[in-house]
Amino acid sequence: MVLCAVLAAEVQVGATVVRHEEGAEGVATRVARALERARQSLPPFVGSGVLEVRAEISESVETFSARTGLPRTAAAGVVEGEVLFPPARVVDRMEDLGTLARHEVAHLALISHAxxxxxxxxxxxxxxxxxxxxxxxxxxxxxxxxxxxxxxxxxxxxxxxxxxxxxxxxxxxxxxxxxxxxxxxxxxxxxxxxxxxxxxxxxxxxxxxxxxxxxxxxxxxxx
Known part of the structure; x- marks a missing residue:
């Protein structure tokens, strides 16, 4: 059974933790669920059972771009072993969050492995x-x-x-x-x-x- 709990400014779903600003719990929970499903869907040889996923929803587009080095229009990026997302208002408009989550979790697995x-x-x-x-x-x-x-x-x-x-x-x-x-x-x-x-x-x-x-x-x- 996958447990979902909100602790202060964090949402945890299974082995996935998403940090967020106050008031963004709903978006953070959606992100955490997508990332956890992505973690569980990795190929067996990747060893996803030992992979912990940490992510953060940025407070602004400027912060997101500065930390990732990506254009302001990018959807997500990996920084120091964490998935960084744009602000909640941007993430809330993303329709294909599942595909994005699979890509970013695969990033984490690859960096951890290689x-x-x-x-x-x-x-x-x-x-x-x-x-x-x-x-x-x-x-x-x-x-x-x-x-x-x-x-x-x-x-x-x-x-x-x-x-x-x-x-x-x-x-x-x-x-x-x-x-x-x-x-x-x-x-x-x-x-x-x-x-x-x-x-x-x-x-x-x-x-x-x-x-x-x-x-x-x-x-x-x-x-």
Whole structure:
């Protein structure tokens, strides 16, 4: 049985705790329930039984953006092992809170398992690939441009970038032998260099994922 209790400025549902301002208990309870359902729906190999989810509803959009480093139009972000949401008035208008909760809880699980050194495009993409089926990228991307678009102010640009990042992460998972196989590889908690050099078949992660950077042009030699 899942218990729900409001303690001062906190709501707890199962293994999920959401901090909030006074007067936002209703929104916080909705968020806590969505996050707890997301925690319980993680794939068995993730080990969600030992994962505790902590979240906070920000007091203002400015605070949310400053703490997460995300655009003011973003829906949520993970900061120091916690899911940070915009103010209650913004969250209250969110229609697809379940999908958002699954993505953010997958973030927490990935960071706890693999560490914080993974590139942003992979963190965002794999968080989606871990909990949702979808298309797989047919080839590598411009990873720098993709990362930049994930931080775009315009929501429609971000939405397309998130979909591309998820497709690219599924490509990496396929080359690793599946999502669970890739999850096990990430259990080594690789640093950034080790991640890029991780061997998947005959190629590294970088070679599978990212188009080569243009070679720097050499200055012309004067005769």
């Amino acid at each position: 560490g914080p050194a993974l590139p942003r495009w992979f963190v965002e993409g794999f968080a989606t690939a871990l909990v949702e089926p979808g298309p797989t990228a047919s080839g590598p991307e411009d990873c720098r441009a993709l990362t930049s678009e994930l931080l775009e102010v315009r929501p429609e640009v971000r939405e397309r970038a998130y979909a591309r990042a998820a497709a690219l992460a599924r490509r990496i998972a396929r080359e690793a032998g599946g999502v669970e196989a890739l999850w096990k590889k990430l259990g080594t908690r690789p640093d950034t260099r080790a991640f890029w050099r991780m061997q998947l078949g005959e190629k590294t992660v970088r070679e599978h994922a990212c188009v080569p950077s243009p070679e720097k042009r050499q200055p012309a030699l004067r005769p």
